[in-house]
Structure formats: structure tokens, C-alpha cells
Amino acid sequence: MRILLIDDDEDLRNLLSRYIRSQWSDAEIEAYDPLERDLPEATFALGSYDVVVLDYMLGRGDGLEWLKVLKQRTDCPKILFLTGAGNEIIAVRAMKAGADDYQRKQELTREKLIASIRELTANPVERTVSPDLAARLEGHNLGAKVRIPGIKVLHLIGEGGTARVYLASRENDDEPLVVKILRQEIVLNQKALERFMEEYSLVERIQSRHVARIYGHGNYQSHAYLVMEFFEGGDLNKRLGGKAVAPSEALKFFRELMFALGDIHEKGILHRDLKPQNLMFRQDGSLAIVDFGIAKNIAAADRTGAGEVLGTPRYMSPEQVQGRALDLRTDIYSAGVLLYQMLTGRHMFDGETAMEVAMHHLNTEPPPLPAGLADYERLMEKLVEKDREARFRNADEVIGFLSRKFEQDLPARPFDKTQKLN
């Protein structure tokens, strides 16, 4: 394995070299300092490398320009482009310029770097690739194939149970977007397909700052897709990183979530699957709900079969576990479980199996908050009451409670609730 590492920072070059050698001890790595050397000339043996790792800021050069020049060469190997966090437009431009993968530099871990290089150097016809890698390669191929009017699908960035997620961009202005392509096995399931398509119609109706913006949906050949807003700030799961956040920050996120619930409930929609992965942050720090894959119109006939339980066990309300008819209070409960996690850094309930965790929501009293968080005890109790009759009835009640009890800790709402996005 031969790797060319182009970065103006000595410490980054050292670190990435070490990561690579920890996986491929015999790797030959050329550390290329753009502060000392110009863009590789035509005589430079670029084709002798398997992968080029190229930073987007090169001190006295622009990584994107270098990328374009290198990619014009017929002997150019795969290029992994390093971008800044929260600046996805650079990633969009890099992918359009021919980068084969990108990683956010500030979030680049040993594991991510190795996975990326492994993917770039994998031979798809080899029989030895792992099932995970084979699935990723299949995802890349699908992304390259799908055609959506006005949208360029650029790169596979995630895989969920029902859909693959791609970085995409609007062709006319490079605006970063997300395209979700439903998995084929789900498309064959008529009910799941209906749920996916309902996500579009539900979210389009909401038009709130607190809900992910949807830009289109449809089918390409037999692939159902959804085009939506890209969130530079990542999700709450990433923000928490397995730890608690400061109580004032937890309260701020929680209140934003309440505004979001207020907006969707006002339209008669329950989310039913609140979890950290479904709460996304924009670059300005505002929060929005995504993934309405199992959301459902309160007034619609319940398509959920008898005894079928949807949602994520860690955040399920007791009535959801029981498969009972749901109302706004199910989302209030799940939001309470999320608040507990934000305040303590722990899950409210743990267990060996999903069923065990779900049953705790039904039968086990929530663990008390640590002593330093006593101020939040009453709020928590009213959010996660097992008896929904004793719970807050709706998001407005919660917001009123927060305003009375924690007024000094809360910023003004950044956006008027009545103000809608065009």
C-alpha cells in the first residue's frame, strides 16, 4: 500500500501516518508538505500511489484547486479529501471535482480513516471483502446510478435500516442536501413504502423551522427517494458523545424540541420515534426533527397492525410498548427520556434485550436524577409519568412550565413560533 499524504500541518501528517501504519504496518507513506513543495508536476509519479489524502487548506494553496489538477491526470489514484467541519459546501465541491471520498478533518478518527482507505482500495470483484464493505460498495454504486432532476447525488454518508443516506447538491448552486434512498427490500414491502412516502407528505405540510425541510421526493426506476435539508451540526447523539451536557444546554435543546413538537402536533402529527439520532443541528445551533418514517397522522386510520410495536425501545412511552392508541403525550414522554439522557449522560433504562428495555418503561420507576440536578426533578416526573393522564398534556404546557421555573436559564425563542419558512 502506497499513500501520498498532502497536508500543511506536520502534526496532522504525523498523526494520519501513525493511524495508517497501525493498520498497514508495511504501508509506504509519503508526507507531502505544500508549504515546502509546489503542486506535483507532470513528472511526479502520482500513479504509483494507491490513495492520496488531500487537505482542503494547504497553507499557500487551495486543496480544491490541487484536487482539480490532480484529477485531470490519467494516472491519478483515488483521492480522500479532508474538509472542515460544518462546511459541507467544500465537500460538495470536492466530490463534484472528482474526490472519491471525503472526511471532516476535525472528526477524523483512526477508525474512519482506515475504513475510508479500505473502501477506496477495495476491489469490488474480490470475494474476500467483508459483508459491511460489500454493502457500502453497493450503496456507492446505487448513488452513482440514481438520477434526480436538478440534484446531483454525490456520496454515501450513512446507512439506516430503511434507507441509505447520501450527500447531494443542487446543480445550480452547490447547496448541500441529503438524499435518502429507500432500500430495495423495503420498497417490496408496500406498507414500509407507504410510510416512507408519507414522511414526505407529512413533513411538507409542517413547514416549520423546527422540522427538516423537504425539497422533493419520487422514484427513479424502482428506487424511492427523498431530498431534504443537510444538517452541518450533526445529530444529538454525536453532540452528546455518551456524556451529559451542561444543564443549561440540555434545557435549551429540550425547549427547542418542545417548540418542534408543538409545531408538528399543531398539524395533527405524532413523531413516535424521537431519539438522539433524529434531532439534528444546523450550523447556527438551531435544532430540527428528522425521520418521520414511522410518524403518523393522528386523525388517520391506524395502519399499524394489532400488537405491532414501532419506535425505539429506549425512548418508547409505556402506551407505545403496550401497542395502545397514541396521542401527543407519547412524544412528550419520549422527549422526557431524551432530557434525562442529556442531563445525566446515561440512558434512563438499560437491558440485555430491546424487550427488557421496553418493559422497564412499563413497569420500572425512572431512576432519580443526581443530587445536583434536583431542580429538574419535578419537570422530569411530569414528563415521564407512566400514567399519561398525569403527564404534561402537550408541548405548550411544558414550555409554560419551563418559562415559569427556569426563566433565567432560557434564551428568548430565536424565531417567532408563528413565523414560517417559505
Place this chain on the structure above:
Amino acid sequence: MNESDYKVTVAKDLADLIPVFMRNRRKEVETLRVALAAADFEQLRQLGHRMKGVGNSYGFAHVSTLGKYIEDGARSGDRASLQAWIAEYDEYLAKVQIAYE
């Protein structure tokens, strides 16, 4: 700053890289000071940006945080804030405790 901000955990196999990393950070403080004295905000912005990128990568989250503040301060030309952040960076480097796991 909290006491915990001064504690950093680094993977054992990176231990031999840390002396160079720390030496470069100390040099960075001096370069920041010179850039501030010359009111070279573009260089301050670039240095802040580099700190932001390299700090987290090595597990020094506070270096990244200070890098962001310095980058933002350079963009707005806020000399007083920049001076304070550079002083904090210097103090941080003097006090940081590194554990290897």
C-alpha cells in the same frame, strides 16, 4: 477554566508524537503573539483554523476551542479578545496534564 479542561487522555501508541505536538503548540503561541503585534489578522485566522483542526485530532479539545475563538476574533479584528485567548492558550499549555491509555 475547569480543572478537567487541563486533563487530556491520549492513545499510548501516539505517545512519541506528543513532544513534537507540544513543541509546535508552544511555537504557535509565539507566532500568534507576533502576528497580533503586527495586526496580521489573516495569519491569526489561519493559525486559529489550524489549532481548531489539530487539537481535537490529538484529543486536546481545548486547543480546538481556543482555535475557534482565535479564528473568530481574527475575522472581527478584536485585538483585546485575541490577546486574552492567546494568554489563555499559553497558560493552558503550561498546565495541561497528559495521560496515556
